[in-house]
Amino acid sequence: MGKNDVAILGAGMHPWGKWGRNFVEYGVVAIKDAIKDAGIEWKDVDFVVGGDTMRNGYPGYVAGATFAKAMGWTGIPIASCYAACATGAHAIEIARTRILAGMAEVVVVVGADTTPKGFLAPNKGERTLDPDWLRFRLLGATNPTYFGLYAQRRMDLYGATEQDFARVKVKNSRHGLTNPYARYQKVFTEEEVLASPLVSAPLRLFEICATSDGGAALVLTSMEYAKKRGIQNPVRVSGVSTVSPTFPNTVIDMPDFSTDSAAGISAPDRTFKDSIAWAAYQDAGLGPEDVDLAEVYDLSSALELDWYENIGLCKPGDAEKLLRDGDTEIGGRIPVNASGGLGCFGEAVPAQAIAQVCELTWQLRGQAGERQVEGAKVGITANQGLFGHGSSVICTR
């Protein structure tokens, strides 16, 4: 057992979709399921961390309070946090550090979102000091624009093809087919993907993740508490990374107009995205060679290939080979996105990084049904949020 382990006693999710209801409802369903899964009651919880949503008014900005209230005030301390797409992992880290400090024993971590249709857009108004507003105004740089830049670069540098990008979507659609929480439970063919309209070339509509409604929750406890409950071998959170970039960050990131300049101070050995998983591996005392499965942030199909390299599954430029060899399919050497990934879920921002950990929990318990990765003992998640938020969680059993 690692010195920084905390136990995952419960995992729960509300199915992803476009339900159009209050986000609080999804979070409450997820909390109730996680609590039931953990075999505890709401009144046993001594700390709540809520991942904020920016698109649902004030209750979304104070998610910890919103969910504690919806479950019934019990006087416990609460926290709310926001880290864009990495919000869920940051919420997990707040819970973990509180548990490891001995200041909490049973913590609920929850995130839920209701999203508008179409592109995620910046806040309204003439916001000339907000880079998120400016990039839409001056460049028309939507989120898929950045995904398109990364994808085109893979083609020109590494010889990636449109077929490779489509193959990622096809793989993930097979994985998510029987996942009851996935929004899209349908197998896509390469032909269907390649016939879908271009969004940000070379990326097509079926290769770019949708925005979804959904909710996910975990019950995290101290290892002692798990033992006290008679659970000898729980799935654990063994490493968490919530790193920010090291200057100069030389790969263009959302929502920026430019990278940092490396003219005066040289670039670090690891790119920001490489540093995300590296920090989690360091924390867990593990390496890429120990990993049995990975859940990575496939905001686009091509981005999944970048992650193979960023989390150390292969060298830069070798991701296409890993994919083509079937290594990242269920049954392959290192399955990636066994849940179906964002390709099957779409993104419910503050819930997504928590949902990744729910999947690892079920996989490491052997409860993942038809998408089970046989014998999985170690899993890693990876994710990146705009404005410099990295996140990665390593789970072990």
Add this chain to the structure above:
Amino acid sequence: MSNKKRVPAIDGWLDMNESDPHLLGYLDEQSGTYFFPKDVSVSAAPGFADAPRKEVALSNRGRLWSYTTNHYKPPEPYVSPEPFEPYTVAAVELTKERMVVLGQLADGIDPTSIEVGQEMQLVLATLYEDDENEYVVWKWKPVGA
């Protein structure tokens, strides 16, 4: 040419020199670091957050890092022509400043004719217009195109 006044779509980012345009950034001479845009969400060089920054014209040439063509109309505040026309966003690495700067690809350049690594130069171009003004931004075009 219309008689409309050409004004920058954002103040202080461009020198508006029609024949030899440049983006305006900052240089922190102590760490040797350049910044663009000047005051919006840039990372200081750690340890040099207090270093004075002076306005400089950035190189107007660099190498194409990547590019993508958008086929869907973005939400506001993008001001789209009606009907919407696809446009290309290019990322160009300035050699001297060692930084990648985004900009749209200049009008009339076929995006299937460009490739990563080729030399690009900055031009001024109209982003949108109203009854009085043409609002000008920087765009990238291949050198010699």
